[in-house]
Amino acid sequence: xxEGIHHxxxxxxxxxxxxLAILVTDRDGVPLVKVADPKVPQNALRASFLSTFSTTAEQxxxxxxxxxxxxxxxxxxxxxxxxSFLPLVVSIIATSQANTGLLLxxxxxxxxxxxxxxxxVDGV
Amino acid sequence: MGCCFSSEEDTDGQRQASERDxxxxxxxxxxxxxxxxxxxxxxxxxxxxxRTDEQSLLSRILHQTAHKVIDVSSTEPHSIExxxxxxxxxxxxxxxxxxxxxxxxxxxxxxxGVKVPQSVLASDPIPQGDxxxxxxxxxxxxxxxxxxxxxxRDELVVQFESSS
Numbered sequence: 001x002x003e004g005i006h007h008x009x010x011x012x013x014x015x016x017x018x019x020l021a022i023l024v025t026d027r028d029g030v031p032l033v034k035v036a037d038p039k040v041p042q043n044a045l046r047a048s049f050l051s052t053f054s055t056t057a058e059q060x061x062x063x064x065x066x067x068x069x070x071x072x073x074x075x076x077x078x079x080x081x082x083x084s085f086l087p088l089v090v091s092i093i094a095t096s097q098a099n100t101g102l103l104l105x106x107x108x109x110x111x112x113x114x115x116x117x118x119x120x121v122d123g124v
Numbered sequence: 125m126g127c128c129f130s131s132e133e134d135t136d137g138q139r140q141a142s143e144r145d146x147x148x149x150x151x152x153x154x155x156x157x158x159x160x161x162x163x164x165x166x167x168x169x170x171x172x173x174x175r176t177d178e179q180s181l182l183s184r185i186l187h188q189t190a191h192k193v194i195d196v197s198s199t200e201p202h203s204i205e206x207x208x209x210x211x212x213x214x215x216x217x218x219x220x221x222x223x224x225x226x227x228x229x230x231x232x233x234x235x236x237g238v239k240v241p242q243s244v245l246a247s248d249p250i251p252q253g254d255x256x257x258x259x260x261x262x263x264x265x266x267x268x269x270x271x272x273x274x275x276x277r278d279e280l281v282v283q284f285e286s287s288s
Binding site for chain 1: 192193194195196203204209212213216219220222223
């Protein structure tokens with residue numbers, strides 16, 4: 001069934017213009033699901049890069065603006081959107097031309113799937 | 125710590141028991157600042173158990189402060205061991221097979237905001253007159269805005285004279 005989830009995220013990547021990769025990882029950046037286009041920079045797929053979100057979100061939640069839900073990072077050629085489903089994290093890597101609002105709106109779409117994954121891997 | 129203070133009137137055996145109670149019970153009631161000097165004074169006169177009490181109080185305060193403080197140094201990425209990475213990755217793969225296929229929602233064909241395309245496509249096209257009107261209004265607004273300019277009359281920086 002792991003292929004089913006993989007296929008689900010592959011479809012998401014294929015259907016939306018500009019998305020290069022979607023990763024579902026744990027808080028340390030270990031991937032559960034990894035769907036990536038060959039064009040995506042390898043550094044963005046490293047656990048050390050992906051794990052920065054969980055620590056940053058943790059600190060950002062102390063700003064008095066309630067819990068941090070997502071962080072968008074813009075780079076010269078890429079943008080990265082992280083969603084908090086702690087202990088899981090969903091990261092979308094896209095080109096800088098991709099529609100950021102659309103990427104943020106994707107959360108509603110994969111929310112149920114990620115929650116199902118979260119229940120299964122709980123306790124690992 | 126309120127229990128600790130009230131136990132002064134009790135016998136020795138009972139005092140020890142009551143001192144342990146809030147610690148083991150994990151009482152989460154906040155400690156009033158005004159109470160601390162009294163507790164400290166009391167703790168100095170007691171044995172090693174009181175010292176443990178103080179230690180736990182201090183560690184609790186430290187823990188609470190660390191929880192509230194935004195620590196920039198902790199944002200440094202911590203890398204995990206390669207073996208642990210592989211092991212966890214393998215565990216996740218085996219666990220993922222247990223995900224129920226019925227919970228997988230197939231992605232919608234159209235992005236959010238275009239949920240009812242038939243109503244949008246079936247509606248009457250916009251009349252040419254309306255389009256011409258919109259273009260004319262936009263041109264008018266553009267012409268008006270281009271005519272905007274700031275007329276400099278007074279000094280932007282006003283000097284206030286000193287009263288002394």
